[in-house]
Amino acid sequence: MSENIYKPYLMEIEQVVEETPDVRTFRLKFKNSEEAEKFSFKAGQFGEYSVFGEGESTFCVASSPTRKGYIECTFRKAGRVTKALANLEVGDTVGFRGPYGNTFPIEEWEGKNLLYIAGGIALPPMRCVIWNTIDLREKYKDITIVYGARSVSDLVYKHELKDWAERPDVKLITTVDPGGQTPDWKGEVGFVPMVLEKVAPSSENTIAILCGPPVMIKFTMPVLKKLGFQDKDIYTTLENRMKCGFGKCGRCNVGKVFVCKDGPVFSYEQILTLPEEY
Amino acid sequence: MENSRKLIRKQSLEKLYNNLSVSRKVYAPVVAPDKQIEYKYNPGFSDVTFDHIRSTLSVKNVVFPKVENLFYYTNSKTESTVKDIDLNNIPEVVLWGAHPCDNAAFDILRSIFCWDIKDEFFQKRLDKLVVIGLACHSSDEYCFCTSVGLAPDSARGSDILLSRLQGGDYQADILTEKGEYIVNSNKDLFENVSGEKIVLTSVKQKFSHEQVTGKLAEAFEHPFWIENSLRCIGCGACAYVCPTCACFDIQDETRGKEGKRYRSWDSCGFGLFTLHTSGHNPRHVQSQRWRQRIMHKFSYMPERNESLGCVGCGRCSSGCPVDMNIAEQLEALQNI
Numbered sequence: 001m002s003e004n005i006y007k008p009y010l011m012e013i014e015q016v017v018e019e020t021p022d023v024r025t026f027r028l029k030f031k032n033s034e035e036a037e038k039f040s041f042k043a044g045q046f047g048e049y050s051v052f053g054e055g056e057s058t059f060c061v062a063s064s065p066t067r068k069g070y071i072e073c074t075f076r077k078a079g080r081v082t083k084a085l086a087n088l089e090v091g092d093t094v095g096f097r098g099p100y101g102n103t104f105p106i107e108e109w110e111g112k113n114l115l116y117i118a119g120g121i122a123l124p125p126m127r128c129v130i131w132n133t134i135d136l137r138e139k140y141k142d143i144t145i146v147y148g149a150r151s152v153s154d155l156v157y158k159h160e161l162k163d164w165a166e167r168p169d170v171k172l173i174t175t176v177d178p179g180g181q182t183p184d185w186k187g188e189v190g191f192v193p194m195v196l197e198k199v200a201p202s203s204e205n206t207i208a209i210l211c212g213p214p215v216m217i218k219f220t221m222p223v224l225k226k227l228g229f230q231d232k233d234i235y236t237t238l239e240n241r242m243k244c245g246f247g248k249c250g251r252c253n254v255g256k257v258f259v260c261k262d263g264p265v266f267s268y269e270q271i272l273t274l275p276e277e278y
Numbered sequence: 279m280e281n282s283r284k285l286i287r288k289q290s291l292e293k294l295y296n297n298l299s300v301s302r303k304v305y306a307p308v309v310a311p312d313k314q315i316e317y318k319y320n321p322g323f324s325d326v327t328f329d330h331i332r333s334t335l336s337v338k339n340v341v342f343p344k345v346e347n348l349f350y351y352t353n354s355k356t357e358s359t360v361k362d363i364d365l366n367n368i369p370e371v372v373l374w375g376a377h378p379c380d381n382a383a384f385d386i387l388r389s390i391f392c393w394d395i396k397d398e399f400f401q402k403r404l405d406k407l408v409v410i411g412l413a414c415h416s417s418d419e420y421c422f423c424t425s426v427g428l429a430p431d432s433a434r435g436s437d438i439l440l441s442r443l444q445g446g447d448y449q450a451d452i453l454t455e456k457g458e459y460i461v462n463s464n465k466d467l468f469e470n471v472s473g474e475k476i477v478l479t480s481v482k483q484k485f486s487h488e489q490v491t492g493k494l495a496e497a498f499e500h501p502f503w504i505e506n507s508l509r510c511i512g513c514g515a516c517a518y519v520c521p522t523c524a525c526f527d528i529q530d531e532t533r534g535k536e537g538k539r540y541r542s543w544d545s546c547g548f549g550l551f552t553l554h555t556s557g558h559n560p561r562h563v564q565s566q567r568w569r570q571r572i573m574h575k576f577s578y579m580p581e582r583n584e585s586l587g588c589v590g591c592g593r594c595s596s597g598c599p600v601d602m603n604i605a606e607q608l609e610a611l612q613n614i
Contacts, residue, residue, distance in 0.1 A: 006348040052353040053532040093358040250525030
C-alpha cells in the first residue's frame with residue numbers, strides 16, 4: 001500500500017449475488033494487477049469498502065484466502081454506504097482498504113473438531129474461516145455448522161448451504177425462527193440456542209466459533225457452557241463501529257483494546273476481560 | 279546535543295519573529311476583538327500576545343487540522359479515479375509562544391497517530407513544525423499541569439523554550455537540533471545569560487495522576503460516573519478544545535463528479551460516535567461516554583500509549599457550558 005494509509009485500492013465488481021431481498025455479495029477484483037499480486041489476507045480480517053461520494057463501510061472479507069484472485073464481501077442494505085453499494089452493478093468500481101485486524105488462529109485448531117454457530121447476517125464474517133478450514137479439510141476433525149435466520153428467505157449463501165449439506169465431511173444444521181418456515185422447509189424450526197441444545201455437539205477436543213446478534217450470543221453462551229465448552233475454546237468476532245481500521249480514530253476502543261487492531265477475533269476468555277461496550 | 283541556555287532581549291524578539299516569517303508560516307497567539315485568545319498564521323508582531331494564559335482552542339490543528347483532506351476522487355458510475363495528496367506541500371510552520379502544556383501534547387498525539395502504522399499526514403506536519411514555547415508567568419484556577427506530571431516551565435515538546443526574566447527580557451533554553459538551527463541562524467540576536475531570575479507562575483497540584491490511574495482500574499462500575507455526568511449535555515466542546523483528543527471521523531464530499539475524502543475532529547462524547555447501523559449502541563448513555571473520556575485519558579492511554587492523555591491545560595473545564603470541572607472530578611475520584 002502507498003504511504004497514504006487512507007487511500008483505497010480500486011476494485012471492479014466482477015459478480016453480484018442477491019442473497020436475500022436486502023443482502024448482496026460482491027466478488028471484487030483489483031483493477032491494478034501489481035496491487036493484486038502484493039495483496040494477501042487471512043481468515044477473520046476485515047476491510048473498509050467505499051462508494052466514492054458516500055463514504056466507507058466496514059465488513060469482513062467473506063471469501064477464503066485459499067480462493068485466490070478476488071475477495072468477496074456480503075452486506076445488508078442498511079445505512080448510507082450499504083444502500084449506495086447495493087445500487088452498483090457488475091463492472092462498477094468500489095474502493096477497498098485492508099486487510100485489517102487479527103485472524104482466527106486456525107493453525108492452533110488443527111486436529112480439533114470445529115463447531116460454527118451463526119445467526120442471520122453473521123454468517124458472512126464466518127464464511128471466510130469456514131471455507132478456509134473446509135479447503136484444508138484433512139487438518140481438522142469434524143466440522144459442524146449451525147446456522148439460523150429469522151425466515152427461510154433471510155438465509156444467506158443458499159447455494160453454499162446446499163453444498164455444505166451435501167458434503168459428507170461437513171455436518172450442517174439450518175434453522176429458522178418459528179413462523180419463518182415455508183411449507184417445504186426441511187431444516188429445524190427454532191432459535192439457534194435451542195437448536196444447539198437439541199443437537200448437543202460434544203465439547204470434547206472442539207473449538208466453538210460463534211457469530212450473531214447480541215441476543216443470540218447472550219442465549220447461546222449458557223448452552224455452550226452447559227455442553228462443557230471452556231471460555232478459551234469459544235471464539236467470536238466483535239463488530240464495533242469503525243472508521244480508520246487501524247487504531248487511530250478511536251471509535252472501536254473498548255477498554256484497553258481496539259477492536260480493529262486487537263480484534264475483531266476474540267476468544268470468550270478475552271471478552272470477559274473487556275468492559276461490556278461492544 | 280547538549281541543551282544550552284541563552285538570553286534574548288525583549289526588543290530582539292520582533293527581529294527573530296520577522297526572520298522566522300521569511301521562509302516559514304508563523305502561528306502565534308493574538309487577542310481577538312472579543313478578548314478571546316486565538317492563534318493565527320502570520321499576524322503582525324505587534325498583535326502577538328505574550329501575556330495569555332490559554333487560547334480558546336488548543337494548537338493541535340498545526341499537526342491535526344480540524345479538517346484534513348485525505349485524497350481526491352472523481353466518480354462516475356463506472357469509472358472512479360483517486361488522486362493522492364502531495365504531502366510535500368505541507369508548509370514549514372513555527373509555533374510561537376505556545377505554553378508548555380500545549381507543547382507536551384504533540385508527543386501524546388504522536389503516540390496515537392504513529393503507534394503501529396504511521397500516519398504520514400500527522401508525521402509530516404510534526405516534522406515540519408518548530409516549537410518556540412513560552413513558560414507560563416501567569417495561570418488561573420483552571421490550570422492543573424502539575425497534577426499530570428508537567429509544570430509551567432516543562433520543556434517537553436518545545437524546540438526552544440522562552441521564559442520571561444524579571445527585567446522583561448527572555449531566557450531561551452535551546453532544547454533540540456531544530457531549536458539550535460534557529461539560534462545559529464540568528465546568532466546576533468542571542469546573548470549569554472545574565473543570571474537574572476525568571477518570572478514563573480506556580481500551579482497548585484490538585485490530584486496525583488498515578489493515584490487516579492490506580493483508582494480507575496477498579497472504578498468502571500462505580501456510581502461516580504452517573505453522579506458526575508448528569509449535567510453533561512454531550513456537546514463535545516471538551517474534545518474540540520482539548521490538545522490531546524484525537525478521535526476523528528472520515529467523510530466524503532462531492533461536487534459534480536469530483537470530490538474529496540477528509541477526516542475531521544470528532545468526539546467520544548457523542549452518541550453517534552459508536553452507534554451501529556442496527557441501532558445497537560455500545561455506549562448508549564452519556565455517563566458511559568463521560569467514563570470513556572476519563573478512562574481513555576487516565577487508564578487506557580497510560581497502559582497502551584505509555585502516556586497520559588491529559589496535559590492539564592484546563593480548557594475542557596473553562597470551556598464547558600455546564601461547568602463540569604475535570605480537575606475537581608479527578609480529585610474526587612482519587613478519594614472514592
